[in-house]
Amino acid sequence: MTARILFRGHLTKGQGLQGIGVRVRFAVLIAAVLSMVTLISSIDLTPASAAKRNLPLESQTVPDAPVGAGQWYKVRGQLVNGSDIAAGATLTVKVAGVAGLPSSGVAAVAINIAAKGTSGDGTGQLIAYPSGVTIQDNTAIRFRKSIYNQNLLFLKVGADGSIKLKNDSSNVVRVYADAHGYTTALPGSTPGYTLVPLKPARIGQVSVPANGYALVSPLGKAGVPSGGVSDVLFTMSGKSSATGKLTVYESGGTLPGDTNLDYGLSLLVQNQVIGHLGADGKFKIQNTGTSAITVSLDAAGYLAKPSAAVTGSATLPITPYRLVNDVTVPAGGTHTVAPLGVGGVPASGVSGVYLNITNVYNQGSGVIRVYPSGTAASETHTVTFQEAMAYSGALPAKVGADGKVTVLNASSSAVRLWVDQFAYFKLPATGCTGAAAPATSAVKAAADPEPYHPTTVVQASPSAVGSLGLLELAYSDGIGRLMHGQADPSALGSIQWTPIHGQEGYYGQPALGEQADGRLNVLAHNLSGDVWSRTQVTKEPAAWGDWIDVHKPMGSTVTSARQDDTLVAFAVDGSGSLWALPQYGPNDPYQDWIDLGVSGVSTATAPIAVPVADGLRLFFLDAAGAWHTALYARGTVSGCASLSEPGFSGNASVVTYPGSRLRIFVRGTDGHILTKMQDGSGSFPQTWEQVGDLVAAGSPSAVLSPGSGKTEVVVRGTDDRIHSTGETIQGSGQWRAWVEAQPDYDTSVPATDPTAFAYSATNGPTWSFVFRTANQESRFYKPDGETTALAKTSPTFQGRALPKPPAAR
Numbered sequence: 001m002t003a004r005i006l007f008r009g010h011l012t013k014g015q016g017l018q019g020i021g022v023r024v025r026f027a028v029l030i031a032a033v034l035s036m037v038t039l040i041s042s043i044d045l046t047p048a049s050a051a052k053r054n055l056p057l058e059s060q061t062v063p064d065a066p067v068g069a070g071q072w073y074k075v076r077g078q079l080v081n082g083s084d085i086a087a088g089a090t091l092t093v094k095v096a097g098v099a100g101l102p103s104s105g106v107a108a109v110a111i112n113i114a115a116k117g118t119s120g121d122g123t124g125q126l127i128a129y130p131s132g133v134t135i136q137d138n139t140a141i142r143f144r145k146s147i148y149n150q151n152l153l154f155l156k157v158g159a160d161g162s163i164k165l166k167n168d169s170s171n172v173v174r175v176y177a178d179a180h181g182y183t184t185a186l187p188g189s190t191p192g193y194t195l196v197p198l199k200p201a202r203i204g205q206v207s208v209p210a211n212g213y214a215l216v217s218p219l220g221k222a223g224v225p226s227g228g229v230s231d232v233l234f235t236m237s238g239k240s241s242a243t244g245k246l247t248v249y250e251s252g253g254t255l256p257g258d259t260n261l262d263y264g265l266s267l268l269v270q271n272q273v274i275g276h277l278g279a280d281g282k283f284k285i286q287n288t289g290t291s292a293i294t295v296s297l298d299a300a301g302y303l304a305k306p307s308a309a310v311t312g313s314a315t316l317p318i319t320p321y322r323l324v325n326d327v328t329v330p331a332g333g334t335h336t337v338a339p340l341g342v343g344g345v346p347a348s349g350v351s352g353v354y355l356n357i358t359n360v361y362n363q364g365s366g367v368i369r370v371y372p373s374g375t376a377a378s379e380t381h382t383v384t385f386q387e388a389m390a391y392s393g394a395l396p397a398k399v400g401a402d403g404k405v406t407v408l409n410a411s412s413s414a415v416r417l418w419v420d421q422f423a424y425f426k427l428p429a430t431g432c433t434g435a436a437a438p439a440t441s442a443v444k445a446a447a448d449p450e451p452y453h454p455t456t457v458v459q460a461s462p463s464a465v466g467s468l469g470l471l472e473l474a475y476s477d478g479i480g481r482l483m484h485g486q487a488d489p490s491a492l493g494s495i496q497w498t499p500i501h502g503q504e505g506y507y508g509q510p511a512l513g514e515q516a517d518g519r520l521n522v523l524a525h526n527l528s529g530d531v532w533s534r535t536q537v538t539k540e541p542a543a544w545g546d547w548i549d550v551h552k553p554m555g556s557t558v559t560s561a562r563q564d565d566t567l568v569a570f571a572v573d574g575s576g577s578l579w580a581l582p583q584y585g586p587n588d589p590y591q592d593w594i595d596l597g598v599s600g601v602s603t604a605t606a607p608i609a610v611p612v613a614d615g616l617r618l619f620f621l622d623a624a625g626a627w628h629t630a631l632y633a634r635g636t637v638s639g640c641a642s643l644s645e646p647g648f649s650g651n652a653s654v655v656t657y658p659g660s661r662l663r664i665f666v667r668g669t670d671g672h673i674l675t676k677m678q679d680g681s682g683s684f685p686q687t688w689e690q691v692g693d694l695v696a697a698g699s700p701s702a703v704l705s706p707g708s709g710k711t712e713v714v715v716r717g718t719d720d721r722i723h724s725t726g727e728t729i730q731g732s733g734q735w736r737a738w739v740e741a742q743p744d745y746d747t748s749v750p751a752t753d754p755t756a757f758a759y760s761a762t763n764g765p766t767w768s769f770v771f772r773t774a775n776q777e778s779r780f781y782k783p784d785g786e787t788t789a790l791a792k793t794s795p796t797f798q799g800r801a802l803p804k805p806p807a808a809r
Contacts, residue, residue, distance in 0.1 A: 062564055062615050064191050064306035065634050070107065070314025070426065071192030072181050072303055074230070074276060075100035076249075076256055079111065080177035084118065085126075085167040091175065092131060096161025099179045106157045107185040108317035108423060110274060114150045114176040114259065115143035117169070122146070123390070124169020125358075129320055131158030135166060138320035138420040139358045142390040143173055147243070148262040151392050152180065152272040154354040154423040156317030178258040180274045181231075183315050193230045193303035194312030195425050196584075197352030197398035198223040199372050200380040203234060203297040208246065208287040215251055219281045222299035225585030227565070228308030229277060233301040233396055236261055236285075237270035237381040244289015251278035255286055263293060268365065268384040272300070272394050298380035301352070301396040309566040310582050310594070310635035313351045313425035318344035323355075324419035329409040336373060337419055340403040345424040350403070354423040356394040357383050357407065359415045366411020368393070373400030377408050385415075396425065431597025432630055432640025438576075438600035438622030451478025452751040453509040453557075454701075455770050455778065459489065459759045461518050463540050468760055471495075472520055474512055477776050480505025482524055483805050485778075486542065490762035492780055497805035500534065500544055508557035509606075516565040516586035523560055523569050523581075529553035531571060531581065533590050550581060552593045555603030561616050568616065568632070570607045576600050576623055578607060582635060596637045598630065605651045612660035619643075619652050619664060627652065627666060629684070643676070643684055650699035653756075655711055657704075657731070665702045665713060671695035673715060677733065692725055694738040698753040706758050706765035707783075714741055714754045714769050722754050722771065722781070724794060739794045741769070741781060746799050748779050770802075778802040 077099025085091045095111075097103035117123055122145020129135055141151040155163055167173050183192070201222035208214045218234070220226040236246065243264030249256055253276075261271045275283040287293060304312040321343025329335045339355070341347035357368055365386030369377050383393035397405045409415050453476065460469040471492070473485040480501065487495035500522065510524040519536040526532045530549050537545045556572040558581075569581035569590065578598040581590050600622050601607070607620040615633030622628060624646040630637045647669040654664050663677040664684075673696055674688035691700075691713065698716035705712050710727040713735075717723045724741035728734045742748065750771040758767040768782040780802050783795035 062633055065194065065308075065311040067187040067189070067191050068314055069186055070183050070316050071188065071194055072110075072183055072315065073188065073192045074181055075179050076258070078176075078178050078258065080165075080175050083175050085165065085173050085175060087119075087167060087170045087172060090164050090166040093163050093165060093177060094161060095157050095163055095179070095182075101179060101182050102184075104161065105184050105186055106161060106182050108154050108156055108183045108315060109163070109179050110152060110181040111155050111163070112150060112152045112178045112180055112258065112260065112271075113141050113165075114148040114262065115141050115173050116148045117143050117145040117171045118174050120171040122171055124167065124171050124173060125390070125392075126173065126175070127166040127168050128153060128155055129164055129166075130156040131160050131162035131164050133158065133319050135164075136320050137322050139356060139392055139418055140165065142358060142392045144389060146265055147267060147269070148176070149269070149392070150259070150261055150271040151356070151394055152274065153356065153394055154315060154317060156319060156422070176258070183317070191306035193305060194428075195301055195315050195396060196304055196310075196312040197301040197396040197425055198299055199375055199378070199398055200235070200298050200300045200370065200382065200395070201378050202380055203232075203299050205294055205296050206285060207292055207294045208285050209292045210244075210287060210290050213284050213286045215282050215284055216275070216297065217282050218275065218277075218297070218299065220585070220588065223591075224299055224302050225308070226588050227585040228305050229281075229302050229585075230305050231277060231303040232275045232283070232299055233303070234273055234275060235270055235298045235300060235381050235393065235395060236273050236295050237268065237298075237384050238263055238293050238295035239266065239268045240264060240289065240291050240293040241266050242289055242291035244287055244291065244293065246293070246295065247286045247288070248273050248275050248283055249286070250276040251280055251282040251284050253278060253284075261295075263289070268386050270381055270384045270393055274303075296381060301398070307564075308634065309563060309568075309584050311428045313427050315354075315423050316426050317423040318421065320420055320422050322418065322420050324417055327417050328414055329407065329417055330414045331409060331412050333409050335407045335417060337405045337407060338403070339397075339405060339421050339424070340399065343421060345421065346426070348403075349427050350399060350424050351427050352396050352398040352425045353405070353421045354394065354425075355397045355405070356392055356420045356422065358390060358392045358418040358420075359383055359385055360390040360418070363388055363413045364411060366409065366413070366415070368415070368417075369408040369410050370395060370397050371406055371408070372398045373402050373404035373406045375400060377406070377410070385411075394422075428636050430636035430638070432628075433638050438598065438624070438626065438628055451476070451776070452772065452774070453507075454752045454755045455772060456510055456512050457755055457757045457770065458512040458514065458520070459757075460514060460520065460539070463518075468762065471759060472512055473770070473778070474510045474522060475772065476506045476508060476510060476524065479808060480507065480527060481808065482506045482510060482522070484522070485802075485805070489759050492800070492802060495802050497803070499806065502547055504532065504547060506532070511558050511560040511569060513560040513562065513567040515567070519587070521560075521567060523558045525554065525557045531558045531569065548589060550590050550593070552579070554579070557606045559606040559609055561609035562611055563616055563633075568609065570609055570618065572601045572603050572607065572620070574603065576603065578620060578637075580632065580635065594635055596632070598637060598640065600624075604649070608652055608654060610654050610656060610662060612656070612662070614660075617654075617660075617662060619654060621648060625649055627664075641684070644688070653700050653702040653713075655702050655704045663702075663711065665691070665700040667696050667699055667715075671697070671718070673700050673713065675733075689733065691735050692738045694723055694725075696723075701754050701756040701769065703756040703758050703767050705767050707767075712756065712767065714756050716750050716753050716771075720749050722750055722769070724797070726794065736794050741797050742799060743797065748773055748777075748799070748801075750779070777804065
């Protein structure tokens, strides 16, 4: 039985040959059974007895995000059934205990309001606010006489479980209202959904037949991930010559009794919709009109499941607050809205706000577009208008890097705008809790073009049952080329090198990761300072897609690891802050960098990420040279702990044992290799253990041997030779004397630190290491007849030069 193995190396800028800084980091994932040998994910192998082998342990899924206040829970039911509100009157609407909502603890309700004037000229507006507070000037919805206007709001619920709707007009208005979800003031008994605001983007246009329906597949479109999504929030807009109603609900579900959008009379209408996805990831749009209608669907956010790769924001309602009061925006002009720090919204830690945009007294027709400040507008609708009337449209508005939102008047005439905010989206707490974060210190932020960073190695998953996955190798050379090599693990002489840098230049050690569908992804540090991503379009034959610039300069190089079925990259910016770059769904492009709230981190080495049962265990060096660790899970880090005193340099290497117990190896302040291992509670001891008496010039690279179950270590010594040690007995933490791993006849001088890795070949599982020389020649070393589980002697190695890459052009 063959299995998938992942391992990768990482670099450092410690002193080495010719003053060259080098670093190595790897993480190996193995799952195979060959004869009586057990290989376990992340190089897991039962350490207790050499005679007794356990069956493979299954990889554990990262636990769901914990419960918290402000999470969404799904309901759908009627709150108001055609009530008439007299001119100037107020209707109190009971929310708690109605339509499936709990009887207490409701913080906010997603309420879809439909209103139509029934007297006079039929025009006016409703003001919405929580019961028990003084009425605040705001617009919940503008209404008219000819048709029901609809608008979806996230509205704060009063302490008595009610909300109020005031008819702020001289005409009678008829109102329907339905609950489409709620949040709680305190953590619920089960995890709810969290909200992720998006820059509005078009899912597509859909034609819905008369008295029929259309199925919509939003996953993987318009910024919506391909997985981990419960609901999609989108603006639905359209126009028809006939009257009718559109209702959105999950595929496979029962048609609800309410309506999301009334249309007709050749009016351009829109409403924000929470589209709940069925088991197939789709929602249905039902048309109860007698004419087909084509609608545009523009995504503005989504609700993430507790199992999503990244936890979204909590929704915290405020008493409605007017941000913009009657501002004229010229045709084609914009107005910048600054929602942070006012009306009860914090000045930071906010991913977006829930806004209601109202335009009044326009001439002609057009569209209002809302998007994060500092970005370009896209062809989407937030508010559509025509016929010199007032219109309202709400959405979850993602804020830009400056915390602001842009409103664009995409029409041929000036409009007057009112903007109200009803809630904000609080980013999940992150950073090192339970211990002090690394002390902030000056850190370097500059591209490092030096050519001797270690090689990254990954064994791909097999392409067919019974086959062996290819070995994938990658490195950047001294002139900025990024080289990718593929080889049969049983015939490394067959390696084929391909330059994959295109027209760009790269430096440092690249990160390789395998997508959930088996395609290879590479992340590399561009000479511009940004991290760039490239993914194979097809695995076999290997064909690469385009490079994608993930815009943000980073001071360190990048590393990546697997969380569930998604990849997560990590790097340190020029000011020493630790960032994560996650996939939000399997096989998806990387999105934005996430600040993990850890400062003072060194840029001299990339952070290390190791898969464990409850997330990814991170290891990173601070600017003072002290090692730290923290747990990353679903977009946040927690539980930072210090592992060493200051003064360390170079990179660490980590191996994983069953139960997600980790052993870390570092180079000490005096050059000796040091190690410590987690105990049964997951804690690391205070003191380091010295591994023999070798004084190293580089950083250690360690691997759990699949043949013996013992931990093996290689490192570059001060004599510019690779040296080897390993456990005398499996899991003992007792080490053989250091010996040269290069045969006497081998005169090759390593210019990089070695990368040790385990893999499966025709003759069974084994391990090897590679390095490159000053001429960028790759050298490969494999144990010659690996020692038995109880032997105390060191293995000997057979080395060979791998074929050279193509000449530079």
